[in-house]
Amino acid sequence: MVFESIGTMGHEEVVYCHNKDAGLKAIIAIHNTALGPALGGLRMWPYKSEQEALNDVLRLSRGMTYKASVSGLNLGGGKAVIIGDPSKDKSEALFRALGRYINSLNGRYVTAEDVGIDVNDMEYVLHETQYVTGVHPVHGGSGDPSPFTAYGTMQGILASLNHRFGNEDVGRYSFAVQGVGHVGFELVKLLRQEGAKVFVTDIDKAQVARCVDELGCEAVALDEIYDVDADVYSPCALGGTVNQDTLDRFKFKVVCGAANNQLATDECGDELEKRGMIYAPDYAVNAGGLMNVSIELDGYDEERARRMMRSIYYNVGRIFQIAKRDGIPTWKAADRMAEERITAVGRLKLPHMGYTPPRFHGRKRG
Numbered sequence: 001m002v003f004e005s006i007g008t009m010g011h012e013e014v015v016y017c018h019n020k021d022a023g024l025k026a027i028i029a030i031h032n033t034a035l036g037p038a039l040g041g042l043r044m045w046p047y048k049s050e051q052e053a054l055n056d057v058l059r060l061s062r063g064m065t066y067k068a069s070v071s072g073l074n075l076g077g078g079k080a081v082i083i084g085d086p087s088k089d090k091s092e093a094l095f096r097a098l099g100r101y102i103n104s105l106n107g108r109y110v111t112a113e114d115v116g117i118d119v120n121d122m123e124y125v126l127h128e129t130q131y132v133t134g135v136h137p138v139h140g141g142s143g144d145p146s147p148f149t150a151y152g153t154m155q156g157i158l159a160s161l162n163h164r165f166g167n168e169d170v171g172r173y174s175f176a177v178q179g180v181g182h183v184g185f186e187l188v189k190l191l192r193q194e195g196a197k198v199f200v201t202d203i204d205k206a207q208v209a210r211c212v213d214e215l216g217c218e219a220v221a222l223d224e225i226y227d228v229d230a231d232v233y234s235p236c237a238l239g240g241t242v243n244q245d246t247l248d249r250f251k252f253k254v255v256c257g258a259a260n261n262q263l264a265t266d267e268c269g270d271e272l273e274k275r276g277m278i279y280a281p282d283y284a285v286n287a288g289g290l291m292n293v294s295i296e297l298d299g300y301d302e303e304r305a306r307r308m309m310r311s312i313y314y315n316v317g318r319i320f321q322i323a324k325r326d327g328i329p330t331w332k333a334a335d336r337m338a339e340e341r342i343t344a345v346g347r348l349k350l351p352h353m354g355y356t357p358p359r360f361h362g363r364k365r366g
């Protein structure tokens with residue numbers, strides 16, 4: 001069963017990590033290291049079964065391969081999951097036990113924060129291994145990635161406007177932003193700085209009020225966001241909001257936001273295209289967070305991070321070109337761009353070239 005899933009999805013390695021005393025049950029999945037070490041977050045979740053945990057780690061690690069490749073990073077795709085409840089099962093021993101497993105992989109997998117994990121947990125992992133990113137800036141970490149993700153999303157928006165309208169005058173267009181949390185709020189700030197009209201919604205009323213009072217946005221009810229007559233829909237909350245129910249309501253011309261897995265199904269991506277809407281693939285647009293932590297591998301440098309975020313403009317533009325070249329929807333073009341790079345660059349390796357673990361510069365441990 002495990003080999004069947006790994007074979008179908010093309011994983012290189014899956015590691016089951018167990019430590020009875022620390023209560024650790026975790027799975028690390030390394031999908032592909034053709035471009036470099038597999039970097040991807042650590043998630044802690046009360047999975048109902050081991051199979052559910054395995055499915056999640058396999059799916060997420062594969063997604064990281066595509067995200068890193070399309071973003072031009074010298075990284076592969078990996079992910080780790082801990083089976084447990086983050087509100088009650090965390091301990092120093094748990095994270096240190098996992099850190100030892102990560103260390104045993106000699107840099108083939110580099111971890112980061114994901115759902116259920118915070119910067120303090122990462123510091124325990126750091127006691128055992130240097131193959132960890134997203135730690136506190138005092139340890140050479142890059143800090144909160146959200147402003148960078150927002151900045152990168154803005155680059156995706158610029159590329160999409162250019163493709164759809166032939167200009168990048170953000171201030172001439174209107175935006176419907178769903179979710180104004182860490183990323184959404186920062187994105188709205190950038191849009192308003194350019195003078196754009198911005199509609200916002202969020203289940204957190206205080207966040208909406210901040211956008212209205214501090215940034216001059218217009219608030220709309222949660223479900224009304226899909227009906228707003230705006231040029232751009234920017235999902236920055238949940239996945240799956242481009243679905244069979246919402247599609248019929250869209251008057252948007254562009255869909256470009258930070259949320260992961262925006263399309264409920266691939267067919268919804270096809271449908272957007274058929275209806276004349278441009279979809280900027282989510283994992284290319286929201287790669288700012290991954291880019292930011294990736295710089296920790298060389299010693300974090302904010303200026304370099306900003307420069308790297310700007311490449312999202314190019315990456316999204318290239319996806320649109322591939323879609324046109326091959327007559328395919330943009331979601332498929334993103335996958336193709338990622339696969340083409342893995343094949344082309346992966347081929348450059350000479351057979352005698354062994355694996356070199358990543359070297360961390362500027363990392364202060366303990």
Ligand code: NAD
Nearest residue numbers: 145146149179181182183202203236237258259260286289
């Ligand atoms: P966040 O939790 O800070 O913000 C999400 C916001 O969405 C919250 O304010 C929440 O109240 C709101 N929300 C939840 N359900 C909603 C609904 N049904 N309608 C309207 N609003 C709703 O998260 P974030 O870090 O800002 O991330 C936002 C999205 O971007 C997520 O999908 C995340 O996976 C993705 N993403 C984030 C980063 C990053 O750097 N933080 C990087 C890549 C992708």
